[in-house]
Amino acid sequence: MSVPNPLAHSILDLIGGTPLLELHRCVAARGLQGRLLAKLELFNPAGSKKDRAALEIIKQAKAEGLLVDGQTVVELTSGNMGAGLAIVCRALGHPFVAVISQGNSVERIRQMKALGAEVVIVDQSPGSIPGQVSGADLALVEDRAKAVVAEHQAFRADQFVREANCLAHERTTGPEIWDQSGGEVDVFLDLVGTCGTYTGVARALRIKNQAIRTYLVEPAGAAVLAGLPVTQPRHKLQGAGYGRTNLALFDPALVTGYLQVTDSEAEEAARFLAAEEGILAGFSTGANLAAAWQLLAGPESGATIAFLACDSGLKYLSTDLFP
Template sequence: MSASDSIIGAIGRTPSVWLDRMVASRGLEGRILAKLDYLNPGFSKKDRAARGIIDAARADGSLAPGQTVVELTSGNMGTGLAIVCSVLGHPFVAVMSRGNSPERARMMTALGAEVVLVDQAAHSVPGEVSGADLALVEDAARRITAERGAFRANQFAHPGNAMAHFDTTGPELWADSDCSLTAFVDFAGSGGTFGGTMRALRQRNRALRGYVVEPEGAAALAGQAVTHPGHPIQGGGYAMAELSLLERGLAHDFLTISGDTARQTTRALARQEGIFAGFSAGANVAAALDLLAGPEAGGRIGVIICDSGLKYLSTDLWSDG
C-alpha cells in the first residue's frame, strides 16, 4: 500500500476480525465479523461520514474554500470533521451536549476545532444524552451556522454520510467476509451507516437481512413507547421516530439492547477478543449474539466497532468493571 498525501487518505480500509471466542463461549452456532472502525484516524466510524460529507460539499460548491463548517456531534462526527477540515483548510465549530464524555471535547480541541458545549435539558443525567438534549444542541448549531455564514454538515440528512458507507464500509465488509455475510446489525445514530452499508450489501446478496438496534426504552424507530430516553449508549438512540438516511425498507427487524447489556458486552469484547471499544460497539455485538441465539442461528453477521473505549474512560463503562 502506497503512502497517502494526508491523514484523510488513511480513513477507511479498516481491518475486520471474526469474534469466534465470544460466539463459542456462549455455545452459539454461526460467526460475527467485526469491522474495526475504531482504528480510523479519529478513532471512530464517523471519519468516513465526515470525509464523505465534506468531499461532496466541496465538489458541488455548497462548501466554499476556507468557509467555516458547523455541526452538532456527540464527539465522533466532530472529531472526524476536525481532522478533515484541518487538512482542507476549513475552520470547524463542534456543538456538543455537556452530557457527552469530556474526552471527546478535549480531542476535538486538540485537533483544532472550536468546541461549543450546550447545557443539558432539565432532569437530564450527565453521561446520558436524550433527544431533548440533542434538540438544544440542534438549536445552538443552527444559530451559530447563521451567525457565521457557515456550512452546516448536517450528518442526519446530508447524503454524503450514507454514500460514504455505501462506497466503502459495505464493500469492505463483504470482501472481508469472503462474500459470506447473511445479516448486518447496526445501532441507530444518524442512520447513515445502516442505510449506506445495507444498500451496498444488498447489491451483493439480495437475501441479506438488516437489523436496526435501539436502546431499551427509547425504541422510537420500532414504534415503541419511549419510556427511558436517557441511556448510556452515547452517539445514538435519541428516540427519533424518523431518520431520513436509515432507509427503513432495508430493515428486516428492529432490536433493543439495554444500557447494561451494552456495557457488559463491551467489557467482554475487551477481555475475550482484545477489542477496546465503546458502548455502541457493545450494543451491536450484543444484538448479533442475540440473533445467533435466535433467527440468525448458524449465520454470518457483520457489525461495526464504532469507536474506541478511550473515549469513555471518564464514564462507568470501565470504572467499576
C-alpha cells in the same frame, strides 16, 4: 504478517480500509452456532466510523459548490463526527466549530479541541444525567447549532440529512465488509444514530446479495423506529438512539427486523470484547455485539453476522464503562 500499507501523504488517505476481525471467543463462550465479524472502525484516524461520513460530506459539498474555500464548517455532534470533521476540515483549510451536549464524555470534547476544532458546549436540559443525552438535550444543541451557523455564515455538515453520510458507507464500509469476508455475510446489524451507517451498508450488501438480512438496533425503552412506546428516554449509548422518528436517512424497506438492547447488555458485551478479544471499543459497539448475541441465540442461529466496532473505548475512560 501481511505487507503494510504504502506510504501515505495525507491523513485523509488513511480514512477507511479498516480491518475485519472474526470474533471466535464471542461465539464459543456462549455456546452459540454461527460467526461474528467485527469491522474495526476504531482504527480510523479520529477513532471512529464517522471519519468516513465527515470526509464524504465535505468532499461532496466542495464539489457541489455548497462549501467554498476557507468557509467555516459547523456541526452538531456527539463527538465522533466532530473529531472526523476536525481532521478533514484542518486538512482542507476550513475552520471547524463543533456544537456538543455537555452530556457527552469529556474525552470527545478534548479530542476535538486537540485536533484544532472550536468546541461550543451546551448545557443539558433540567433533570438530565451526565453521560446520558436525551432528545430534549439534543433539541437544545440543535438551537445553538443554528445560531452558530448564522453567526459564522457557515456550511452546516448536517449529518442527519445529507445523503453523503449514507454514501460514505455505501461506497466504502459495505463493499469492504463484503470483500474482506469473501462474500460470506448473511446478516448485518447496527445501532442507529443518524442511520447513515445502517442505510449505506445495508444498501451496499443487498446489492451484492439480495438475501442478506439487516437488523436495526435501538436502545431498549427508546425504540421509536420499531414503533414501540418510549418508556426510557435516557440511556448510556452515546452517539445513537436519539428517539427521533423523523430520520431522513431511515428507510424501513431496508429493515428485516428491529432489535433492542439495554445499557447493561451493551456494557457487558463491551467489557467481554475488551477482555477476551482485545478490542477496546465503546458503548455502541457493545450494543451491536449484544444484538448479535440475541440473533445467534435466536432467529439467526448458524448465520455469519457482521457489525461495526464503531469507535474506540479510549473515548469513554472517564465513564463507568471500564471501571
